[in-house]
Amino acid sequence: MKPFGYLRPDSVAEAVRAVAAHPGARFLGGGTNLVDLMKLGVETPGVLVDVTRLPLDRTEPTPDGGLRVGATVRNSDLAAHPLVRERYPVLSQALLAGASGQLRNIATTGGNLLQRTRCPYFQDVSKPCNKRAPGTGCPAREGAHRDLAVLGHSESCVATHPSDLSAALAALDATVVLHGPEGERTVPVTGFHRLPGENPDQDTVIRPGELITGVVLPAPPEGSAQLYRKVRDRASYAFALVSVAAVLTVRDGRVQHAALAFGGLAHRPWRATAAEAVLRGATATTETFARAASAELAAARPLRDNAFKVDLARRLTVAALTELTAPATA
Template structure:
């Protein structure tokens, strides 16, 4: 770990100015991922700009009935927030499936969104990794690949995004509010995280200096049922092998709408548009679940160690849809 300066501005604009001015500067919030990375030598910032005083840490109802979540809201507070539990239970459930009580108390909404892959090669500075060191090669491609992506990967990177929260946000069609040197902008969360392509070093579409200030949720879909299902090797305190966030609307035993996002499959939370399309208008049957899942996984590319993810994802999605439509069949 190299020495760095530490500052703690009171306002977001000051923080943005400070980081924008210094290419070596990084934002620090809960620190659960960044401090880990400092120790591992994955990043060596010259300055840390602590944004905990500068960030909104409240959950507010918006004029359109949606909800704004300050980027500084800790994961535990967000998961426990009565409005979130009542109106967006899939988000609470996803948050509670992640990390541990202690980590959720520290980690923030913005930080969770920006957490980086747990690919073992990314986290080991002695091995090549295009995400950590562009051009050095991808060790995971031919290496230990149990966690590797099966969708949207490239020859440069097969890492997966580790967040549970972000998967739920994708299913909820959340928007990410960002403050940058040129002012504010809003980015749909489906599109906020990138696929690796030839530049896996960039996890998101943010530029240096841009600061996540809030996440906005549209009003809840009336009558929708939702759940978050995470499959992992330990019963708790483990990253997902695969996870599914799903919201469905069913009328007369037919899917009116479905919003489905996967975790553990790709470089970004994976919105399952094809599966959603297949389900819309289809009857609530085992066959529909299967066809939808197969459609989404049709283009999955697997390696030596991660082929299990395809049947696991298909089965998990079917299981989730079965659970959500129990009373419709």
């Protein structure tokens, strides 16, 4: 057992000051990822700053028809929220596809965004890992990489981001609200998580001392249909091999709006902009969906044991979009 300090601030500003005053401190939400990593020795914070009592636990409509979700809103509460179920079903579906009911009851919105990879080399401190110890190497490239990235990876890292919620938020064009020593700023979810490049230890663009205080969802596109589909090795309690979040508007048989994001394929939720470009203005048919998926996955660089993910992602995309547009294509 490695000792650590524990603080429970009364305000966001106090929480930010507490982390600034203790280098290496970590904010503590539900702890469903952080505490596990502390047990493994991957994370060794000297101080935990508990933010669960801060007034960040509300889900409220915004004046422009969107929704603001506080950082400490529990996953189970967010999935069940009437406005989420009615207007953002892809978000509710993604949350319910993740973890177990017990974990969803404690995990938070902000913590979900900050989940770290489940790459076995990252989680094993006896092994080298550029993400955990920069410069030590990436044994996953030649080792156990079946579950790892096929898009956007680098020589330094082939890890995948595990969050279901993040993929749905990326398809919904959500924005992350951050509060730090320099004040408040916002970052699009699509730009919040980083690709590994030469610095895979940096998961996000979050600055030292910044706290996620909320996520803002814009109003959903008028007439859109939404769907989240996830393929995993077992029916529940497993991370995605591939997942897809889709938001689509079809009028007179043609796609007017398309937003797609993949999970399980990259170091961050992968917004499928090439696929979206093929879809917009095209007829809503399985042939179009297959062309869109192929356009996106042309950039894939599978490793020895995970090439199956490319075909799986293609098939899942076509199946999800066909299901989503069934009334329009019937």
